[in-house]
Amino acid sequence: MPYLRVALDIPLARLFDYMAETAELDMVGKRVVVPFGNRRLVGLVLEVDELPADPSLKIKPAEGVLDDLPALSAAVLDLLRFCADYYQYPLGQVVHTALPGRFREVGYFRVPPACAYQACDPDALMASLKPQARTQRRVAGLLAQPRSEAELRALAPSAWKLAQAWLAQDKLRSVPLAAVTLQVAAGPALNPEQAAAVAAIAAGQGFACHLLRGITGSGKTEVYLHAIAAILRAGRQALVLVPEINLTPQLEARFRHRFPGTAIVSLHSGVADGERAAGWVRAARGEAAIVLGTRLAVFTPLPRLGLVVVDEEHDASFKQQDGLRYSARDIAVYRARLAGVPIVLGSATPSLESWQNAVAGRYRRLDLVQRAVSGAQPPSMRLLPTRRQPLQDGLHAATLAAIGERLARGEQSLVFLNRRGYAPVIHCSECGWMAACTRCSARLTVHLRERRLRCHHCGWEQHFPPACPGCGNADIKPVGQGTQRLEATLASLFPEARVQRIDRDSMRRKGSFEAALKAIHAGEIDILIGTQMLAKGHDFPALTLVAVVGADGGLYSADFRASERLYAQLAQVAGRAGRADKPGEVLIQTDFPEHPLYQALLADDYAAFAATELAERKLAGFPPFLHQAVLRAEADTLAEAIAFLNRAVALAPESSEVTVWDPVAASMMRLASRERAQLLVQSAGRSRLGAFLAAWMPRLRSERNAKVRWSLDVDPLEL
DNA sequence: AGCACGCCGACT
DNA sequence: GTCGGCGTGCTC
Numbered sequence: 001m002p003y004l005r006v007a008l009d010i011p012l013a014r015l016f017d018y019m020a021e022t023a024e025l026d027m028v029g030k031r032v033v034v035p036f037g038n039r040r041l042v043g044l045v046l047e048v049d050e051l052p053a054d055p056s057l058k059i060k061p062a063e064g065v066l067d068d069l070p071a072l073s074a075a076v077l078d079l080l081r082f083c084a085d086y087y088q089y090p091l092g093q094v095v096h097t098a099l100p101g102r103f104r105e106v107g108y109f110r111v112p113p114a115c116a117y118q119a120c121d122p123d124a125l126m127a128s129l130k131p132q133a134r135t136q137r138r139v140a141g142l143l144a145q146p147r148s149e150a151e152l153r154a155l156a157p158s159a160w161k162l163a164q165a166w167l168a169q170d171k172l173r174s175v176p177l178a179a180v181t182l183q184v185a186a187g188p189a190l191n192p193e194q195a196a197a198v199a200a201i202a203a204g205q206g207f208a209c210h211l212l213r214g215i216t217g218s219g220k221t222e223v224y225l226h227a228i229a230a231i232l233r234a235g236r237q238a239l240v241l242v243p244e245i246n247l248t249p250q251l252e253a254r255f256r257h258r259f260p261g262t263a264i265v266s267l268h269s270g271v272a273d274g275e276r277a278a279g280w281v282r283a284a285r286g287e288a289a290i291v292l293g294t295r296l297a298v299f300t301p302l303p304r305l306g307l308v309v310v311d312e313e314h315d316a317s318f319k320q321q322d323g324l325r326y327s328a329r330d331i332a333v334y335r336a337r338l339a340g341v342p343i344v345l346g347s348a349t350p351s352l353e354s355w356q357n358a359v360a361g362r363y364r365r366l367d368l369v370q371r372a373v374s375g376a377q378p379p380s381m382r383l384l385p386t387r388r389q390p391l392q393d394g395l396h397a398a399t400l401a402a403i404g405e406r407l408a409r410g411e412q413s414l415v416f417l418n419r420r421g422y423a424p425v426i427h428c429s430e431c432g433w434m435a436a437c438t439r440c441s442a443r444l445t446v447h448l449r450e451r452r453l454r455c456h457h458c459g460w461e462q463h464f465p466p467a468c469p470g471c472g473n474a475d476i477k478p479v480g481q482g483t484q485r486l487e488a489t490l491a492s493l494f495p496e497a498r499v500q501r502i503d504r505d506s507m508r509r510k511g512s513f514e515a516a517l518k519a520i521h522a523g524e525i526d527i528l529i530g531t532q533m534l535a536k537g538h539d540f541p542a543l544t545l546v547a548v549v550g551a552d553g554g555l556y557s558a559d560f561r562a563s564e565r566l567y568a569q570l571a572q573v574a575g576r577a578g579r580a581d582k583p584g585e586v587l588i589q590t591d592f593p594e595h596p597l598y599q600a601l602l603a604d605d606y607a608a609f610a611a612t613e614l615a616e617r618k619l620a621g622f623p624p625f626l627h628q629a630v631l632r633a634e635a636d637t638l639a640e641a642i643a644f645l646n647r648a649v650a651l652a653p654e655s656s657e658v659t660v661w662d663p664v665a666a667s668m669m670r671l672a673s674r675e676r677a678q679l680l681v682q683s684a685g686r687s688r689l690g691a692f693l694a695a696w697m698p699r700l701r702s703e704r705n706a707k708v709r710w711s712l713d714v715d716p717l718e719l
Numbered sequence: 720a721g722c723a724c725g726c727c728g729a730c731t
Numbered sequence: 732g733t734c735g736g737c738g739t740g741c742t743c
Contacts, residue, residue: 006743011720016743037722037742052743059743093720706738 004062005047006032009096009104013084013701016043017052018062029071033063033106042066042104044095046077068108070284076301079335086690087714088697089324097324098299102277111278114263114287115174116146117163125171136162143172146180146261154256177287180261184229187222187258188372194219197366198226201307201344207337209363211313211354212346215604216575219372220346221251224309225258227344232259232289236306236341240292241328243315245270246513247537251311252292259290267293267300295320295328298335308336312536313345313354314568316717325713329354348575348606349568352617355610356624379546379577379584381602383593393489394481396589399547400493406545407497407526411582413545414528415486416535416573420503421445422485423478426453428468430475435465441670446478447505448485458672481550486529494527502530535573546577548588555595558667559718560622563597567609570601621682623715627689630719631679631700633710638665638675644708645679651703653695658683667719680719689714 005015018034027045034043052059084091119125122144129136139159152159166172214220228238245268255264265279265288282288284301291300295318310329318328336343345354357363384396406413423446426435435444437455444453451464467474487501507513519525520540554566578584600609618625633641645663652660659682666676683689
């Protein structure tokens with residue numbers, strides 16, 4: 001009678017043994033329903049053995065192995081084991097974060113085989129439609145070729161319903177996807193740089209990591225599409241990761257257009273549970289040729305994986321910030337290595353980790369330094385010194401003049417300020433009081449329209465006080481600039497302009513972001529005010545001016561990654577200006593116009609910036625020259641959190657090659673009424689650090705600490 | 720994580 | 732007399 005070693009979604013770093021009722025040996029990678037305490041749980045069989053791991057335990061029989069899904073392959077299981085090991089996170093929980101939520105439910109999950117639909121007789125179908133039925137005719141026209149359900153759905157809301165009706169009337173037939181021959185629609189011709197990049201990616205045998213450094217507008221996506229076309233032709237699958245769900249729809253549309261009839265699965269948190277599970281199954285069965293998704297898609301089983309693409313690889317959203325704190329970019333590289341396939345990391349401003357890997361020769365650099373659309377000019381960039389300058393509500397006279405010019409020419413302007421709310425703080429001029437959150441160590445942000453003060457960290461809200469609670473002074477003023485204040489200022493300075501603010505507050509309602517993008521494209525907006533929401537990946541052909549306000553904060557921050565993020569953000573937002581035939585202009589208001597970061601940005605010299613930054617990091621002993629992990633603790637009092645961390649230091653294994661720093665209060669010490677502290681561990685060797693953590697974590701886990709919640713963050717992005 | 724067991728305070 | 736507070740311990 002075989003014993004099953006089962007991974008359960010339980011925060012314990014071990015597997016659980018069950019007796020199998022049958023003697024089948026191909027149960028590894030399958031779901032199993034097991035009794036657990038007085039509950040029934042769904043687990044995943046990771047191993048099958050003739051002997052129990054611990055004979056002293058009483059072992060219950062498993063209820064049954066579910067045979068509805070393709071078993072997880074050894075390749076994916078290896079990837080999950082690596083994650084558990086590398087991030088020191090319980091394997092059972094790794095398994096369950098990697099699987100779609102549906103699979104944790106007891107019950108069978110059925111996914112019909114993916115197929116495409118095609119008109120039996122395209123001409124007859126078209127002839128049967130009235131000339132004025134334009135949508136119907138468009139759908140019919142499309143169905144001359146095999147089309148997937150997703151493609152039809154993307155065409156028009158009614159298209160899929162229509163296709164189903166025709167299918168019922170036998171006007172359409174379904175074609176198994178395997179029988180659909182790959183079609184690749186024509187795209188723009190590649191310039192020599194792009195062609196060289198595609199050739200380099202295709203040329204390699206087995207694993208290779210390519211760092212595709214492409215300036216904005218250089219056509220990175222076109223390189224991905226060509227590289228993907230090549231591996232699809234070879235019958236392989238592609239995995240494409242993007243940082244945000246906001247970016248998936250437009251990329252998905254471009255992919256569908258290029259590969260008509262091909263099953264493209266979109267996986268991100270915006271996709272409904274059932275659909276996500278179905279997409280996962282289609283990828284696992286090998287029916288889907290392309291998986292396009294956010295970080296969670298990195299675990300999707302792909303039996304014929306041929307290429308991995310990570311777009312905007314520098315983006316921090318690839319790192320999960322809770323639970324299993326994995327970096328999807330790093331996991332993607334590891335996965336490509338395991339699978340022996342090439343991976344492309346694309347960015348205009350690569351992470352310094354990746355850049356250093358290229359410098360050291362571990363990654364191959366592919367550069368795109370020309371704009372793909374011939375004739376398109378890079379934006380002209382200018383710094384506006386703001387020191388000792390009279391500003392109008394934070395705006396330089398030249399900024400206002402430039403906006404005025406755009407208005408006169410009927411072009412769009414974007415004012416970029418990465419701070420939402422009306423003002424970051426409210427201040428009493430008499431006693432110096434500032435409104436602070438009672439639950440966090442943070443200032444309360446003024447939201448003037450709602451007449452409320454809000455904590456952007458914990459969500460606490462209160463009324464705008466009529467007078468200073470400290471001294472009773474009625475003259476309390478919002479200090480500093482937020483997007484709401486900029487919006488008010490610009491609306492009053494340019495009363496004829498149509499002003500739209502785009503930030504998390506104004507775009508809270510579902511679909512409002514899409515609606516705003518549409519309005520911008522339709523030319524219904526003159527002045528845009530936005531946070532980083534607007535900086536990423538969106539094309540606005542009529543936008544010719546980008547003005548950056550309040551960027552200096554990233555120059556002299558305590559966070560050693562702040563300047564890297566600032567450079568990336570500015571390069572990205574600058575890229576929004578003048579993408580079509582109209583030249584763009586970028587104005588950056590700053591108190592430090594001589595700062596090397598701005599100088600490199602103006603010269604569009606990322607290599608120079610990276611070299612300076614890496615030299616500083618090497619000198620100061622920061623990543624990527626060292627590897628870090630942070631142990632964070634949170635408790636009702638700071639003393640409890642620190643005491644736990646001190647205990648952790650005492651439990652730390654002896655290691656001359658790992659440095660364990662003293663516990664310190666977290667930079668946001670209080671958050672939602674909990675006090676937080678942390679402790680940094682670092683080592684020059686990645687495997688040394690890994691071995692240290694592997695020895696340390698079991699000791700910490702065996703500590704009984706009801707009051708302290710703690711977590712480990714390997715390769716933290718923020719300290 | 721759940722869920723039970725367990726021992727001390729205010730209620731129909 | 733019980734309902735229920737959350738501390739402690741266990742789950743193959």
